[in-house]
Amino acid sequence: MRSVIFDINYVPHFSGHETFPLRQMWLKKAFDAVSYEKKGVFSSDDAIVTFGVGKNMVGSIRHWALACGIIESKSGGHIATDLGKKIFANDGLDPYCEHYATSWLMHWNLAGRTEAIPRATTWYWVFNHLSEQSFSAKQVKEGLIEYLDEKTPRIKVSENSLDRDIEVFLRSYVPKSRNATMEDIAEPMLGELGLIQMSTDGLYEFRRGAKSTLPDEVFLYALIEFWKCVAPNQNTLSFESIAYDPGSPGRVFKLDENSIAERLISLEAISHRRYVWSDTAGLRHVVCVNGAMSPIDVLGSKA
Numbered sequence: 001m002r003s004v005i006f007d008i009n010y011v012p013h014f015s016g017h018e019t020f021p022l023r024q025m026w027l028k029k030a031f032d033a034v035s036y037e038k039k040g041v042f043s044s045d046d047a048i049v050t051f052g053v054g055k056n057m058v059g060s061i062r063h064w065a066l067a068c069g070i071i072e073s074k075s076g077g078h079i080a081t082d083l084g085k086k087i088f089a090n091d092g093l094d095p096y097c098e099h100y101a102t103s104w105l106m107h108w109n110l111a112g113r114t115e116a117i118p119r120a121t122t123w124y125w126v127f128n129h130l131s132e133q134s135f136s137a138k139q140v141k142e143g144l145i146e147y148l149d150e151k152t153p154r155i156k157v158s159e160n161s162l163d164r165d166i167e168v169f170l171r172s173y174v175p176k177s178r179n180a181t182m183e184d185i186a187e188p189m190l191g192e193l194g195l196i197q198m199s200t201d202g203l204y205e206f207r208r209g210a211k212s213t214l215p216d217e218v219f220l221y222a223l224i225e226f227w228k229c230v231a232p233n234q235n236t237l238s239f240e241s242i243a244y245d246p247g248s249p250g251r252v253f254k255l256d257e258n259s260i261a262e263r264l265i266s267l268e269a270i271s272h273r274r275y276v277w278s279d280t281a282g283l284r285h286v287v288c289v290n291g292a293m294s295p296i297d298v299l300g301s302k303a
Helices: 026-036 047-051 055-067 082-088 100-111 121-129 137-150 159-173 182-186 189-193 216-230 239-244 257-265
Strands: 071-074 077-080 196-198 204-206 236-238 275-280 283-288
Touching: 026 047, 026 055, 026 071, 026 077, 026 082, 047 055, 055 071, 055 077, 077 082, 082 100, 100 121, 100 189, 100 216, 121 137, 121 159, 137 159, 159 189, 216 236, 216 239, 236 239, 239 257, 239 283
Parallel strands: none
Antiparallel strands: 071 077, 196 204, 236 283, 275 283
């Protein structure tokens, strides 16, 4: 199955982060800035004071907030999205990024089927098109070059840009080195998810299997978005598609079959019977009853 990044209108994106991985609290800073500050807050002369970081980091904060779907560009400026308000408003679900659910959502927005994909090509390609369990930075680069060569229209990207983007990608999920400080380990927002680790032979490897910190609600959020992209007019979606198709929850969250099946069985309860698991006559699929839910409504409200 060809995925969204092969679409003729899709423009690959390998820059904007200024070589900084997404850090804790940056999304809250971006949300507050566009919600409460004047228009053009990222480019204003006092942006460094507003965000309390250097100029390059201001650009990085803007990039990650856009890529994660927390803010969006509008009328020459930026506004907070509904998802941004749901999570990062002062009375939101997780304004200070204290819960794993927020990190999982941001990972999904970078590597799954969302409007943020154009700003995270490496994230999407690695989690959805890299088939090897273990891999090196060189393999990722070679795969991305092959992808760019295959894409229509053909896109030219410098090798230096790819190298920097791949380095940021890897630093987002694993420590920069074996001798990394606790700050290096704790700072990247996505590092706490444990999706990629350094193997004993110096390669990187995916950690597949059950994800104890991944809430069922976030899994359902991702499933609804994925379903809307691949089969918007169908009321059933196969287990195989959910587990293995590019952009699927199974691929993006690196879940094994048993873990996926367990989560699909639980959908009926958390969706109030809007999504029902069916396993009859060897056919495994999810049935959408009475119309699809809005993904953002799945996230619930603050207790």
